[in-house]
Amino acid sequence: MIYKDSYFKKELRQSYIQNISTGKQYVFGLFIGLFSVGLHLLLLTLTDSVLSDAAPYLVQRSYFTTLYTHNFMSLFLIVIYIIVYYNDLxxxxxxxxxxxxxxxxxxxxxxxxxxxxMALLFSLIAIYTTGFITTIVLTTLLKYDFRYEYIPSLYFAGLNDLLFLSFILLTASLFIKKINIARYFSLLVYISQMVLRDSLGFKSLVTSRVAMQNPINLILIGNSLYMPLTLIIILCCIIIxxxxxxxxxxxxxxxxxTYTxxxxxxxxxxxxxxxxxxxxQYLYDAIRLQRRTKLINGFTSSIIICIISFAIIFNIFVIMVSISKPDGNTFTGLIPYIFMSDTMKPEINKNDFVCFKTLEDDVELRDGQIVIFKQGNTVYVERIVGSDENNYVVDIDYYPPMSEVGSMIKTVSRDEIFGIYVYKNRWVGAMIMVATTLWGRIIFLLVPILLLFFYKPIKEFLNKLQS
Amino acid sequence: MENTSTVAPEQNPMAVYMNQLSSCEIYLREGQYRRILENINLSIHKGEVWGLNGKSLLEIKLLLEIMANIKPYYDGRCVLLEIGMMRRKRIILPHVFYIGTVNMIYNNMNVLEYLMFATANSKIEVVKRQKQLLKLLIDIGLGNISLTPIHTLPSEFRVIVILLTAYFSSSELIIFNVPELKYNNQQITPMKNIARLISDSGKTLVFSSIDSALIQEICTHTAYLINGSIVFSGTISEFCEEYDDIILTISDQQPYLIMESMQKALPQYKYKVSDDRLIISKPSTDSRVNVESIYNVIFKMGLNPYRVRMNTKTVKNAVEGILRKYDL
Incomplete structure (x- = not known):
């Protein structure tokens, strides 16, 4: 074998130290596609949660959603890829x-x-395109209705985001001397890009199925300044x-x-x-260096401890919510609940996390309050619409189509009511739902366990990155 | 890659000339200031191989950084290959090849591949060039690592590959400044061979090291720094002659008994026992020695030791000697 690689070829295979191969870039693209479809399936479990209101384009069963998820994931994973292979890329x-x-x-x-x-451009296009095609192929297996109109627009929008981020980081690497600062900067650029997309109305543009049917809409300044601006910045980056x-x-x-x-x-x-x-000018001061190392160690430990603590507390919380019995006998005086129906829309939505306060004897119930009560062996949540001495008339807020309005009106005695609705949080509800899925278990249980067991090597690795 | 013979090194023009040089960097210890390098005088000729040694890694590293035009100096004069230093520091001087870190090399290639990549601008045809490189690697003792991925190699081998690359460059002065590394015999052999190639091609190699064995093996000249000043500069043999004060070693099962007898008979020498060996040294570097009288005493006293060996002068002993002289 004769080695006659040019600098361009060397660049193309730069980041693969273990097994040198340009083909690995396509494998990475394939991984992004698989990961995106996996994330899409996970997000589908949150269809009846706050996510369907906050980001409906993420929980729909369509090619548009899977490709949008791919664009989001490819940007995120390529930032991580650049951070990991920063030295080479x-x-x-x-x-x-x-x-x-x-x-x-x-x-x-x-x-x-x-x-x-050129190598970076080629490499990014190869990774991104492979991921994009993989996502389309995998979505076909999900048997969604195929619409080709918005595919070119989504492709160019995602590619533009990717190139913008990569060229900014490439340019920054010429100015930032310390590699750990460069890594933090990469994250900062990623977050800033998200904010810029949002503030210049590009996010609204790319999530609009109508606008995305024509790729020209992406570069029209009237729609959003983002794409023309990023193209100018990319050009400036190349010149710089x-x-x-x-x-x-x-x-x-x-x-x-390294005076040490x-x-x-x-x-x-x-x-x-x-x-x-x-x-x-001071170049080296052992005492100051020791103090700084101590500070960095303390900071790293605190971050790890915070992640572990949050995950443990959240797990305990999920367990408490799952095992809490709606009979009012809770030691905190609060009854946590994941509301599983639409019947109290719009006050309480499906899959919202709600809290009821245990009903004390001296508390007076009023019309309009939402209460939790038990009749027979069934627990109901309804709103008080009338009262008669110790009996209350209750009804639900929302009757689904095809159901008979007024069929849920009930008369309940005060003894049957054991809680009054006091609080709801839609995002906590969504998080609990995620936590009960397979991926949720992995994130909230496996991650803290790994952190606990591998605390030392992780800390050493982070310290190494810092130094 | 062709070797060219040169005339005797001493007749060659100057490669490095430093006069009364002092560094910008200063130590601050217990309220006392001292320049890290002070009053440095050094003359290196083309074709020589110099090993800069010293008590402090920082001092020898800094000296070579200044020599390579990477760091500014505070006072004095420094001339490289009879060309004055540029005012803008860190700029690549065309005639100097500086090796200051192991990270200069790409890790995701094997050694032969990297050398092919580095010499890609050579006019030699690719197949012929690869054959030449492989042959060279085998000849200098790097055949065993020629197809090894660089990221699996220890730092010492990586810098040796960089040094070999420097040999292929057109730079006349190679400054090899990685004194923190320690080399084993397997690594010293190729270094010695590369140093010889560099020297034979008329180029100059200056490197920093605290590894006495390495300096002994590959250098023609050495300089020794103590407390920021050069206390010796000259050939290896001069250095050993001047500072290696061990006269002979006596191996025996009872070295302390022999030492007692010898001390009584010849109190003018210094005696030290180390690993069943009695080491007899000169009392000072400039005192005269009569080896015959020592042998006569051993014979007359009937000590009959297991083995008596005349000391072959080494850099290691000379370094110990110089440190003793300066009470360090």
Whole structure:
């Protein structure tokens, strides 16, 4: 075998250290497609929850929904991909002086810059397109109605998001020296992009099935400024990359000083005197460094502890909600409940988390209050619509179509009522629903268990990233 | 990749010239300031292989960083290959190849592949070039790692591959500044071979190391830094001659008994027992030695030790000697 790879080919397979192959990029695209359809199926379990009001485009049974989910997931997973392979995918290699060496061997910086940009472009398009096609193929298996009109628009919208994010990160890598800061910056750019999409009305545009039937709508400034703006920013990034990379490739990049390697005596400080001004500047201070390391360790531990604590508390809460019996005998005085019907719409929606307060003897019941009561062995939640001494007339707020209005009117005695509705939270309801699915169990049970068992290696890994 | 012989190194022009150089970096210990490098004088000629050694890793690393034009110096003069230093630091000087980190190499290739990639701009035809490179790798003692992925190699081997790449470059001065690494015999052999290739092609190699065995094996010259100043610079043999003060070693099962007898007979020498060996040294680096008198004493006293061995001068002993001299 003769090795004669060009810089472009090297770039294409850059991030696969274990098993070098350009084909792995397609496998990653395939994974994104599979993951997106998996997420879509998970989201379908939340059809009757707050999600159907907050983001109906995520819980519909259509190609539009699966492809929109794919676009969302591909952006998220590619940010993680860039963060993990930051050294290889960005211009960080200039800072590691890989280009210094190549320049000494006769490579031209401008050719390398253009090759890198082209390789990134090619690689991202390959990953994204593979994921997009995989999602379409898998959606076919779900037997949804195939509509091709909005597919080109969704493809270009997703690709644009991806390129925008990648080129920003690529450009930033020419300016940010510390790799851990660059990683935090990547997350910040991702969040900012989400905010920008929302604030410039692009999210509303891409979630509109009507508007997305014509790809031209994406670039019309009247619809949203987002796409033209991102295209201009991408172009600017390319120009900045060419000039900046060419400039810094000329220099040898000094790695972050690791004075700890030199076994310096305790309390040694190193200063630098500017030759022109005579100004002194601290380069190394062991005591300050120890303090900083302590602070970072404390911060990392706190984050891990917070995640574990939240997951444990949430699990306990889910268990409490599941085992709580609606008979009013709770030690907190509150009866938690996941409301499983539409009968109290719009006050309480299906799958909302609701709390009832245990009814005390001295509490007076009024018309309009929602109460929980038991007749026979069945528990009902209805609204008081009238009263007569110790008896109350109750009814539901919403009769589904085809049902007889007034069929649920009941007369209940005060003894049968054991709680008054006091609180609801739609998002907690949705979270509890997720927690009871297979993926929910994995997220809320397995993750804290793994964190507890692998606390030390995770902390060491995070500290390594920091240093 | 063709070797070219040069004239004797001492006649060659200057590769590095440092005069009264001091660093911008300063130590602050217990309220006292001291420049990390002070009053540095050093002359290196083309074709020489220099090993810069010292008590402090930081000092030798900083000296080579200044030499490579990566860090500014505060005062003095530094000339590389008879060309003055540029005012803008960190810029790649065309005649200097600086190796300061193991991360300069791409990890996702094997050694031969990386060398092919690095030498892609060579005019030699691809198949021929690969054959030449493979042959070279085998010849210099890197045949066993030629097809090994770089990410699986220890740092020492990685920098050796970078050093080999530097040999293929057109830079006349190679500065190899990774003193924190420690090399084993399997790694010293290829380094020695590469250093010879570099020297034979008329290029100069300057490297920093605290590994005495490495300096002994591959260098023609050495310099030693103590407290920010060069206390010795010259050839390896001069260094050993000047600072290796061990005269001979006596191996025996009862070295302490022999030491007692010897101390009574020849009190002017220094005696030390280490691992069943009695080491006899000069009292000071400049004192005269009469080896014959030591042998006569051993013979006359009937000590009859298991083995008496004359010391072959080594850099390791010389370093110990220099540290003793400066009371460190």
């Amino acid at each position: 960005t211009f960080e290699e200039i800072r590691r002086n890989c280009w210094y060496l190549l320049c000494k061997m006769g490579y031209k910086p401008v050719v390398m810059i253009l090759s890198k940009l 990359c060419i000039f900046r990379a060419k400039s810094i490739a000329k220099y040898y990049s000094l790695p972050t000083e 390697l030199y076994n310096l005596p305790a309390e040694t400080k190193i200063l630098k005197m500017e030759p022109q001004t005579g100004k002194l």
